[in-house]
Amino acid sequence: MTTLRLAFAYLASRPLATILHVLMLALGVATAAFLLLFTSQAEERLARDAKPVDLVVGAKGSPLQLILSSVFHVDMPTGNIGLEESKAISRHPMVASATPVALGDSYRGHRIVGTDASFLGLYDAKVAAGRPFKEEMEVVVGSEVARRHQLAPGAKIVGSHGLAQAGPGHDEDPFEVVGVLAPTGTVIDRLVLTPVESVWHVHEHHGGAQPAPPAAAPTQGGRLEITALLVKYRTPLAAAMLPRLVNSSTSMQAASPAFESARLLDMVGVGVQTLQWFAAVMMASAALSVFVALTSALQERRYDLALLRTLGARPLRLASLSLAEGVTLLVSGVILGLALGHGAAHALGLWLAQSGSWPLAGLAWAPGEAMLVAAVFAGGFATCLVPAVQAYLSDPASLLAKR
Amino acid sequence: MLEIRGLRHQYAGRTVVSVPEWDVPRGEASLVLGPSGSGKSTLLNAIAGLTTPTEGTIRVAGEAMTGVAPASRDALRARRIGLVLQTLHLIGVITVRENLRIAQRLAGLPRDDARIDEVLASLAIGELAGSKARQLSVGEAQRVAIARAVVNRPPLILADEPTSALDDANCGKALTLLLDQAKATGATLIVATHDNRIRERFARRLEL
Ligand SMILES: Nc1ncnc2c1ncn2[C@@H]1O[C@H](COP(=O)(O)OP(=O)(O)OP(=O)(O)O)[C@@H](O)[C@H]1O
Numbered sequence: 001m002t003t004l005r006l007a008f009a010y011l012a013s014r015p016l017a018t019i020l021h022v023l024m025l026a027l028g029v030a031t032a033a034f035l036l037l038f039t040s041q042a043e044e045r046l047a048r049d050a051k052p053v054d055l056v057v058g059a060k061g062s063p064l065q066l067i068l069s070s071v072f073h074v075d076m077p078t079g080n081i082g083l084e085e086s087k088a089i090s091r092h093p094m095v096a097s098a099t100p101v102a103l104g105d106s107y108r109g110h111r112i113v114g115t116d117a118s119f120l121g122l123y124d125a126k127v128a129a130g131r132p133f134k135e136e137m138e139v140v141v142g143s144e145v146a147r148r149h150q151l152a153p154g155a156k157i158v159g160s161h162g163l164a165q166a167g168p169g170h171d172e173d174p175f176e177v178v179g180v181l182a183p184t185g186t187v188i189d190r191l192v193l194t195p196v197e198s199v200w201h202v203h204e205h206h207g208g209a210q211p212a213p214p215a216a217a218p219t220q221g222g223r224l225e226i227t228a229l230l231v232k233y234r235t236p237l238a239a240a241m242l243p244r245l246v247n248s249s250t251s252m253q254a255a256s257p258a259f260e261s262a263r264l265l266d267m268v269g270v271g272v273q274t275l276q277w278f279a280a281v282m283m284a285s286a287a288l289s290v291f292v293a294l295t296s297a298l299q300e301r302r303y304d305l306a307l308l309r310t311l312g313a314r315p316l317r318l319a320s321l322s323l324a325e326g327v328t329l330l331v332s333g334v335i336l337g338l339a340l341g342h343g344a345a346h347a348l349g350l351w352l353a354q355s356g357s358w359p360l361a362g363l364a365w366a367p368g369e370a371m372l373v374a375a376v377f378a379g380g381f382a383t384c385l386v387p388a389v390q391a392y393l394s395d396p397a398s399l400l401a402k403r
Numbered sequence: 404m405l406e407i408r409g410l411r412h413q414y415a416g417r418t419v420v421s422v423p424e425w426d427v428p429r430g431e432a433s434l435v436l437g438p439s440g441s442g443k444s445t446l447l448n449a450i451a452g453l454t455t456p457t458e459g460t461i462r463v464a465g466e467a468m469t470g471v472a473p474a475s476r477d478a479l480r481a482r483r484i485g486l487v488l489q490t491l492h493l494i495g496v497i498t499v500r501e502n503l504r505i506a507q508r509l510a511g512l513p514r515d516d517a518r519i520d521e522v523l524a525s526l527a528i529g530e531l532a533g534s535k536a537r538q539l540s541v542g543e544a545q546r547v548a549i550a551r552a553v554v555n556r557p558p559l560i561l562a563d564e565p566t567s568a569l570d571d572a573n574c575g576k577a578l579t580l581l582l583d584q585a586k587a588t589g590a591t592l593i594v595a596t597h598d599n600r601i602r603e604r605f606a607r608r609l610e611l
């Protein structure tokens with residue numbers, strides 16, 4: 001009681017400094033927590049979207065672009081492949097399932113994906129309302145799409161050409177929403193799914209007249225095309241065989257989502273790591289300035305500590321007095337920092353959800369955070385103990401003779 | 404109460420205080436006199452167990468203060484000795500009452516606000532109990548330091564220059580307070596000073 005009362009009295013005796021120290025520490029912790037949340041969730045998100053697909057077969061070009069466009073649904077497709085040609089892959093004995101993907105249109109920034117029923121299975125998506133699509137021009141919308149645009153089975157939506165927010169409309173060909181998916185936490189939440197035939201149908205009307213391919217559409221020759229094929233292997237052996245087979249003996253290319261997203265993370269990782277270092281440096285400098293301030297405050301306190309010794313205080317009490325003051329600062333700084341970091345992540349998450357990007361959950365813990373808190377406390381404890389030990393080792397008589 | 408034998412203390416090979424033999428009986432008031440730098444503070448610190456003398460033995464209330472572990476010195480001091488330091492050293496951020504409570508607490512005594520009020524009243528600073536110690540004038544702080552030294556009724560009170568900062572009137576008052584407090588609790592009092600204003604008040608003197 002005496003110890004805590006004294007510690008609070010010391011903190012209260014210099015309120016401005018106390019508040020500034022807490023804020024400094026809080027900002028460092030907040031930055032670090034925010035970055036930890038952001039990077040860990042980005043990685044997890046990429047992994048979750050990529051995991052169900054073993055191999056993507058699509059038009060030749062950049063393999064990363066192929067993965068980005070047909071698995072993560074962010075980039076432009078590399079081109080189209082012939083339906084007949086892709087069937088040869090689907091029928092390969094090492095292929096467990098092959099899901100077609102035909103891209104080209106979007107609904108208010110959400111991609112309309114021409115596919116078949118197996119797409120839902122890839123992401124374990126369940127229909128929450130209505131039913132799966134069956135006929136041409138029927139769509140099932142992801143939970144995010146339904147939430148943002150208040151779509152329910154029975155609604156009619158009009159796609160626009162191209163994958164951007166606003167392209168020329170396909171007003172004469174409205175889709176009918178027949179189902180809404182339950183949230184999965186994957187990319188499917190932000191997609192509009194329809195049978196491949198719908199995409200062909202929409203683009204038949206326009207023929208080749210529309211600019212801005214690549215859109216999966218019948219070409220002049222009447223050949224049916226899709227954008228990519230999402231393949232699941234029947235056997236691990238396929239990983240060694242299939243990509244080579246596709247790349248060498250067909251006009252198509254095969255790309256592995258796991259490999260490409262690892263490569264992407266490697267490239268982005270340099271940036272993320274830089275940010276993490278930046279956060280670490282910020283944290284360290286914040287911690288350092290708090291510790292310097294604490295040390296100088298506790299240096300002044302040495303006289304009081306020496307006095308307490310003359311009154312009979314044991315080393316443990318001197319140490320706990322030093323600690324109580326520092327720990328109060330540390331705990332408030334860390335709590336405020338975590339609140340700020342998670343609050344910022346949550347706010348950004350809400351904003352990102354508004355703009356339709358992948359969500360960031362601020363109200364969750366990132367794996368590195370326990371380490372972060374432990375490191376701050378370890379450093380803080382060590383700093384607080386120094387003056388206490390000094391007070392005990394130094395000769396109280398000569399200390400008390402001063403001033 | 405106090406028994407010193409063959410005491411000598413050196414700083415860097417220079418002997419700053421030497422007391423071959425000195426006994427102070429229980430309940431007596433003694434004065435340690437000497438010019439500045441003659442080793443008065445050093446002697447008091449050695450008696451209080453804050454400084455370990457180079458040579459010699461000190462016994463307080465029959466218990467050894469020299470040749471024992473620091474922990475027993477701390478315990479002996481906390482239980483038996485009330486200190487009025489030359490530089491006072493109140494804890495500024497807390498109240499006068501809390502300063503006295505800490506002294507009770509660290510001596511292992513139960514909290515006793517009635518005793519605190521009694522001591523403060525007898526030193527005529529009862530109304531300062533709730534004031535922050537750092538707001539006190541020097542004279543007031545000196546009284547609080549005296550109050551803290553006597554609040555636990557220690558059998559031995561050591562006061563180092565308790566009057567050096569005070570004008571004549573307050574010097575006389577402070578000394579009266581110390582002597583009265585010592586008498587009231589039956590404590591042995593040792594005052595170190597170079598202040599010739601107070602030498603006549605003590606029958607027993609040690610000249611350094
Ligand atoms: N920690 C120390 N290290 C080295 N020398 C010291 C130390 N403390 C005191 N001295 C020296 O010991 C001598 C005695 O000092 P002390 O403080 O005991 O004198 P004093 O009689 O109390 O003087 P004053 O009346 O000024 O308080 C002085 O010469 C001083 O310089």
Ligand SMILES: [Mg+2]
Nearest residue numbers: 443444489563
């Ligand atoms: Mg002195």
